[in-house]
Amino acid sequence: MQAPDDTIAAIGTAPGTGGIAVVRVSGPRTMEIADRIVRCAAPRPSMRRTMSVIYGHIAAAAGDVDEVLVLVMKGPGSYTREDMIEIQGHGGRVMASAVLQTVLDAGARLAEPGEFTKRAFLNGRIDLTQAEAVADIVGARSRRAGRAALEQLEGSLSDAVNALYDRLMGIAADMEATLDFPEEDIPEALIQDVPDRISRAVSEMDLLISSWQEGRLLREGALIVISGRTNVGKSTLLNALLDTDRAIVSHIPGTTRDIIEEGLVLDGIPVRLVDTAGLRETSCEIESEGIRRTMRHIARADLQLHVLDSSQESGNEFDAQISGLDPIRTILVLNKTDLGVRICRDNLNGFTCVETSLLNRTGLEALKKEIRRALMQDIKMDAPPHAVISERHRQLLLKAREDALGADSLFGQDDIAMASSRLRESIEHVGLITGRVYQEDLLKAVFSKFCIGK
Ligand SMILES: Nc1nc2c(ncn2[C@@H]2O[C@H](COP(=O)(O)OP(=O)(O)O)[C@@H](O)[C@H]2O)c(=O)[nH]1
Ligand SMILES: [Mg+2]
Known part of the structure; x- marks a missing residue:
């Protein structure tokens, strides 16, 4: 593929108000455009050394557009390996757009998404994995x-x-x-x-x-799904882990009907934490749909936090619940220990169990530790750059x-x-x-x- 022969420009800063907005320009005509639109003390931009900063104004036919600093970066020692400038103007979308329009009027075209980095690749400065x-x-x-x-x-x-x-x-x-x-x-x-x-x-x-698994966890985040019967404290757990009142907690079974998803970062690993509708037989159509969604999320989860009411005795229904879980991907949260522990641990062999009283916020740190341990299995935390x-x-x-x-x-x-x-x-x-x-x-x-x- 041939080196690109046109000159591209775009606003490089995020939309919205901010202290500074930056317009980037790259391509063979960059210096010619800079000479035309930057009004500054001599020497003019094309005569400046690479990596120098110019104080001046962006001037259009109708008058000055903005007061700016211009960074001059000459190829091949630039991001794209082409001649480049970055124009730092006063923040705000209107002013940045006006500066960009002036650059476009002087002969550049609007850049496509990622086009500056694409040029760095096409010009041989970085390979595709580096561009990604x-x-x-x-x-x-x-x-x-x-x-x-x-x-x-x-x-x-x-x-x-x-x-x-x-x-x-x-x-x-x-x-x-x-x-x-x-x-x-x-x-x-x-x-x-x-x-x-x-x-x-x-x-x-x-x-x-x-x-790959480590890369996926870092890029997309780990999916942690909170599951369990109604009223065991799933939403309370979500709130406790997030340290907010994100989900509605009530003693009325079936309060959470839709999926609630929130992001947090645990030891550097981005996590998507999902609270679900409790699993139970129901004739409510909305709740049934919530339960179907719950099952879909559980199937995709990296880790499942299955909450049990430890004050309840275990019975047949309970055994059926446990037998459907994968011990490797599940942590059992034995909640409501403040009401007494009647649950029989013998049935839970093979599972990682953590006792909590989320009402009193006890056991939360132990639980976080187990979550980290489970997620870290796939991640080499202390490994050298790899x-x-x-x-x-x-x-x-x-x-x-x-x-x-x-x-x-x-x-x-x-x-x-x-x-x-x-x-x-x-x-x-x-x-x-x-x-x-x-x-x-x-x-x-x-x-x-x-x-x-x-
Ligand atoms: N005694 C006691 N009550 C709790 C505990 N955790 C949650 N609850 C209560 O149990 C009820 C159901 O909680 P919720 O989080 O809405 O359960 P969910 O249906 O599983 O989402 C609420 O009244 C909570 O305050 C706990 O550790 N001990
Ligand atoms: Mg709930």
């Missing part, structure tokens, strides 16, 4: 998620994927070299270790694939893995030509992760998730 990291940084919902994205921007994932790419290329090259030899002369040493080398590459893929992949990366790695294993088995059958062509397919899938190989629709899919001005 930029969107993840902007969208980060916790410091920890932001840090993981920053590590990806700095190349943690690129390095791992490039090493894998080179390893596979080396194997393919050696395989293809043997094709030039007549049957009887295939150099033993050259081909003897091919299965080992493929299996090492597959292990590297497995390691990357195993980071790559965590996204769903797009995972899909490509799974395909690359299948191709590599296919190549291995063809190689075992002495079909070296087919084996090397299968390995080439594996390499291509790995290449799509970093964008060594790409098509326009791949770029569209990646950059459509960006905001304008990034």
